[in-house]
Amino acid sequence: MSSSAGLVVFTLIVSWVFAGAAAAAALESAGRPRRSLLRALGDGSDDLPDVALELNGSDFDAVLRQSPARFAVVEFFAHWCPACRNYKPHYEKVARLFNGANAVHPGIVVMTRVDCAHKMNSKLCDRFSVDHYPRLLWGHPRKFASGAWSPKQEQNDILPIDDGQTAEHEKFENENTLPHNASDPEQxxxxxxxxxxxxxxxxxxxxxxxxxxxxxxxxxxxxxxLISAHHPSKRCRRGSAEILVNFDDVWPLDSLSTSAKDMDSPHDMSMLKNFQICGKEVPRGYWIFCHGSKKDTRGFSCGLWVLIHSLSVRVRDEESYLAFNTICDFIHNFFVCEECRRHFYKMCSSVTTPFNTTRDLALWFWSTHNRVNDRLMKTEKALGTGDPKFPKMRWPPKQLCPSCYRSPGRINNGTLLVDWNKDEVFSFLVRYYGKTLVSSYKDENRSSGGNGVSVSDDVATSTNAVAVPVGAALGIALASCAFGALACFWRAQQKNRKQRKRTDLHP
Ligand SMILES: Cc1cc2nc3c(=O)[nH]c(=O)nc-3n(C[C@H](O)[C@H](O)[C@H](O)COP(=O)(O)OP(=O)(O)OC[C@H]3O[C@@H](n4cnc5c(N)ncnc54)[C@H](O)[C@@H]3O)c2cc1C
Incomplete structure (x- = not known):
């Protein structure tokens, strides 16, 4: 942003703050206050300590009730959310105007944040209907204390700050030659x-x-x-199948008879919470391959990518389009990183011709991931928010797969152009996310074979029946591990269930 534009936005913020409620109301009536205002003061990439107050479920109400400030801004985020990480320097830059020892305008706005990924904050985040990250709200501090917010409420003293964007995106310009931090394929x-x-x-x-x-x-x-058939971990295949089989019992309400309100019933949630999707020893609370060298980098979103790629090489040709839609819908509905899910779904929506092969599917996720890498490369570099040991790159680097490159990469206008050999890329993906991924997998939970016995052969291809007590038909579908067959069976079962329900209601 140019310095004059920055000045205009700065003036807007400061006048908004100083003119108080009237100016704020005027700003609000002209449209919702925009996050870009909070972004406009520079990238804040310097190494100053954080000044936005980190609050939690036990001190949130008390701190805000006692705050003398005229306004409070609360950023609900998750420490693993990459878009939140990129947003944080902007937020801190603004926070420094109002909070901390060197604040230019102390006491007018209290800038706070709440990490919704911590269990102790779950109820608090629920109270403010946090359904994506980051979610920004502002209002009088006392309105937050014991208050609540919901997008459905028309009259509320607490208002969202939202333009749906959390970072500026510019075209990737790679100043380096080929990336040089190739990792060992065995990793x-x-x-x-x-x-x-x-x-x-x-x-x-x-x-x-x-x-x-x-x-x-x-x-x-x-x-x-999809995951009960093709997850590379047997533990997760077993756990997800168990949930699937018992879903009707633990979640007996269906879309025919259920309102969203009923769905929120704690009783139902607690029943589903009894299931551990990947067995009782997971989550372990730490990352290995996806472990970042810097606090809050990598982790969950890295694990999610690896899951997506590992699924993409495991589905069969005839399942590829169903798997594509399933993964896209899952990310769209359940990935709470708002920016990630929106961008990803846009890319999914641009696919108009159904995939017919595993190759097409795996290559689509590979190239889409590279497009995300391209976008983030510049952002992370500018904001200093990336992990220095794991910079974003066009992947796989040459050191990892020399044959994937038809010729050395070329730099054109600062952009790295690679002439990929897609057959080689696909073979590499199949090896890397197929056999190599599960080559040292141990399933301590295994019913036979004892503790820690390697079952790599067992998980290299997901063609084994899952040991869960299931009805014969579902058992066959699971045993064949055909995701398509499973989906088909499920639809038939649902249809029968709805039919039965109708008959029960109107005998
Ligand atoms: C669906 C999805 C969408 C996302 N969208 C955004 C977004 O819009 N904005 C944002 O800030 N963050 C987004 N993220 C998060 C971001 O992509 C990274 O996951 C995060 O920054 C952590 O990066 P990382 O260094 O661990 O590597 P990641 O990008 O998470 O990659 C994990 C591992 O996958 C391998 N890999 C890398 N590239 C490829 C490839 N092309 N094909 C196959 N394997 C590869 C590498 O071994 C790498 O270590 C998204 C994540 C997901 C799962």
């Missing part, structure tokens, strides 16, 4: 544990945020079907 063998962690984490988030509603039930079930 991905440790990622299997992170995929389990990400799967359990995603399930936890879905339950914590009560995200299963009449309109999201189908995408959730489809994803369970």
């Amino acid at each position: 991905v063998a440790r990622a299997i544990y992170d995929i389990e962690e990400a799967t359990a984490g995603a399930f936890d988030i879905i339950l914590e945020h009560k995200m299963i509603k009449p309109d999201t039930e189908a995408p959730f079930i489809k994803f369970l079907q």
